[in-house]
Amino acid sequence: MIAALRCVIVRDLLLAVRRSSDVLTVLLFFVIVVSLFPLGIGPDPELLRTIAPGVIWVAALLASMLALQRIFASDHADGTLEQMLLGASPLGMTVAAKVFAHWLVSGLPLVLISPVLALQFNFPQEMLGVLTLSLALGTPVLSLIGAIGAALTLGLRGGGALLSLLVLPLYVPVLIMGAGSAEAAAAGIGGQAQLLLLGALLVFAGAFAPWAVAVALRISTE
Amino acid sequence: MEKTSGTPSLEAVDLHCARGERKLFGALSFALHGGELLRIAGANGSGKTSLLRISCGLIEPTEGSVRWCGEDIRRLQEEFRRQLVYIGHADAIKDDLTSAENLQVACTLAGVHARPAQVGEALRQLGLAGCEHLPARVLSRGQRRRVALTRLVLSEHVPLWLLDEPFTALDAAATDCVQGLVAAHVSRGGAVMYTTHHEAKIAAGVARRIDLGSGPAP
Numbered sequence: 001m002i003a004a005l006r007c008v009i010v011r012d013l014l015l016a017v018r019r020s021s022d023v024l025t026v027l028l029f030f031v032i033v034v035s036l037f038p039l040g041i042g043p044d045p046e047l048l049r050t051i052a053p054g055v056i057w058v059a060a061l062l063a064s065m066l067a068l069q070r071i072f073a074s075d076h077a078d079g080t081l082e083q084m085l086l087g088a089s090p091l092g093m094t095v096a097a098k099v100f101a102h103w104l105v106s107g108l109p110l111v112l113i114s115p116v117l118a119l120q121f122n123f124p125q126e127m128l129g130v131l132t133l134s135l136a137l138g139t140p141v142l143s144l145i146g147a148i149g150a151a152l153t154l155g156l157r158g159g160g161a162l163l164s165l166l167v168l169p170l171y172v173p174v175l176i177m178g179a180g181s182a183e184a185a186a187a188g189i190g191g192q193a194q195l196l197l198l199g200a201l202l203v204f205a206g207a208f209a210p211w212a213v214a215v216a217l218r219i220s221t222e
Numbered sequence: 223m224e225k226t227s228g229t230p231s232l233e234a235v236d237l238h239c240a241r242g243e244r245k246l247f248g249a250l251s252f253a254l255h256g257g258e259l260l261r262i263a264g265a266n267g268s269g270k271t272s273l274l275r276i277s278c279g280l281i282e283p284t285e286g287s288v289r290w291c292g293e294d295i296r297r298l299q300e301e302f303r304r305q306l307v308y309i310g311h312a313d314a315i316k317d318d319l320t321s322a323e324n325l326q327v328a329c330t331l332a333g334v335h336a337r338p339a340q341v342g343e344a345l346r347q348l349g350l351a352g353c354e355h356l357p358a359r360v361l362s363r364g365q366r367r368r369v370a371l372t373r374l375v376l377s378e379h380v381p382l383w384l385l386d387e388p389f390t391a392l393d394a395a396a397t398d399c400v401q402g403l404v405a406a407h408v409s410r411g412g413a414v415m416y417t418t419h420h421e422a423k424i425a426a427g428v429a430r431r432i433d434l435g436s437g438p439a440p
Contacts, residue, residue: 007330011319018318079312086278088304088333222281 001089005097008084012101022070027109030063034117045122052121053131053182060110060135060178061142061171067106068146068167069160071098072217076154085221091214099147099210100140107139123186130185130195137198138178144209145170151216174201229256230291230305230381232277232413237286239272246272247434250286254415256381259408259424262417264434270417271311273434274386277415278308290382304333306382313370317359321345321369324358328373336376344375348399364391371396374403383407385416 016023037055038048075081084094114135115128123131149167153159177198181191231253238248246269254260262270275281277288279295279302288295295302315324322341329336336344345354348368358366371388383404389397397420404414405425 001333003335004330004333007327011316011323011327014323015316015318074316077312078316079310079314080316082280082308082310082312083314083328083331085280086303086306086308087331088300089331090300094331 001093004087004089005093008094008097009101009104012098013104016101016105022067023105023109026063026067026106027113029066030059030110031113031117033059033062035120038120048121049123049186052118052123053134053179053186055121056114056118056131056135057138057175057179057182060114060139061168061175063110064107064139064142064146065164065167067102068143068150068163071102071143071147071150072154073150076221081217081221085218091217092210095147095213095217096206096210099143099213102147103140103143107143111135111139127182127185130191131182134178134181134191134195134198137195137202138174141174141198141201141205142171144205145174147213148209148216151213151220154217154220174198177201229411230413231255232382232415233289233292234277235287235289237273237276237288238284239269239276240284241269241272248285250432252430252432254382254413255428256411256413257408258413258428258430259404260413260415261429261431262415262434263431264417265436268434268436270434271386273432274308274384274415274417275310278306278384279303280308305380306384307332307373307377307380308384308386309370309373309388310386313366315358315361315366315369318357320355320357321350321361322354324369325372325376328370329376332373332377332380334373334377334380340376344372345369347375348372349396364393364396367391368396371400371403374400374407378407378410378412381412383412383414383416385414387417387419389418389420 034056037051041047072081075084085091087094111132115132118128118131146167149163153163153166156162177194181194181198184194185191233253235251237250239246262273264270272281276283290298290302290305314328319327322338322345325341325345326336342354345351348371350365350368350372353361353365358369361369367390374383388400392400401424408414
């Protein structure tokens with residue numbers, strides 16, 4: 001089973017490398033959306049610092065939405081998904097491996113580039129760690145929740161718009177905790193409580209979302 | 223159906239299938255034991271693919287159940303899935319991976335361990351020598367089908383093969399080769415269930431046929 005899971009992760013990373021434009025699109029989208037705010041709002045350092053966590057988090061949310069549709073679509077189209085459903089390892093585990101690989105190519109780059117983007121907002125450097133940590137804990141939750149939506153809307157016409165309607169409301173707790181942690185840290189209260197809650201969300205989603213995705217996939221491939 | 227011997231067997235009990243509003247087939251029962259070949263015949267839209275997909279558990283029958291060695295496949299889950307190879311209409315080939323990588327991934331997902339040397343040898347057996355390291359994007363329709371079917375060479379020990387139109391897009395040589403693989407599997411004691419429009423010439427001790435007729439009742 002371990003071999004099968006490793007194989008899924010390696011395969012998805014290999015596909016991402018050979019189709020690197022997909023990965024770059026998401027990353028560039030994130031960079032551009034975040035950079036538009038200082039340009040549109042003007043150079044007021046105080047205001048920019050206040051909105052920085054919220055802007056970065058909302059942009060991360062949208063960027064991860066953008067990447068979501070691809071998570072199962074091509075496997076569904078070419079029949080690989082059928083083979084995964086019939087695979088020798090439990091479907092939930094295969095799904096977990098797929099979501100992890102998806103996060104590595106669409107979530108992790110956002111986490112790594114966010115400290116650089118936060119500099120545009122005059123965000124206090126000592127708080128960059130909290131912001132990055134909140135994204136590192138939060139973006140996997142986004143991928144896990146999003147995968148449920150992606151599995152449910154698989155093969156539907158106009159699934160993209162429906163997916164956003166379905167998933168964005170579920171992202172709200174993550175957004176509140178994530179942006180809240182950095183704001184609290186900047187205000188000097190410390191963002192520990194929010195980070196712990198994000199961690200709890202991650203553990204919860206990591207344990208249950210793959211099985212929900214597995215059920216959704218079985219339904220939408222019938 | 224009354225026979226429950228030690229050999230692995232697939233039993234369908236009183237299957238009904240409806241897709242949407244249309245009833246495809248009803249009250250269908252059959253048993254398939256090791257060493258038997260079962261061909262599903264019928265017109266387009268008569269439910270051949272649905273029957274195969276029900277048999278491997280990809281879709282649920284409207285009524286009835288499928289059993290493997292006497293146990294419902296819904297209960298067996300992975301335990302059953304490890305015992306079967308299903309090759310569907312879709313080849314499950316990724317354009318950006320090479321033939322060898324595609325085959326390796328398909329085998330690993332199915333829990334079949336294949337060494338790179340075996341993969342290369344299997345691809346050569348299906349007449350794909352020289353294509354091992356080409357991306358699947360440049361392969362023709364027939365060649366992609368061959369890559370998908372190469373899994374059979376590496377799945378000799380898997381007792382149940384379910385093949386959906388295996389000969390589509392294959393040329394005469396490849397068709398012969400696949401028919402040979404199926405015949406060898408049946409003589410080895412494996413069970414094969416397949417659909418085809420071709421009059422396939424497969425030498426097998428017990429060859430049966432289920433005809434789903436000319437199509438769904440109006």
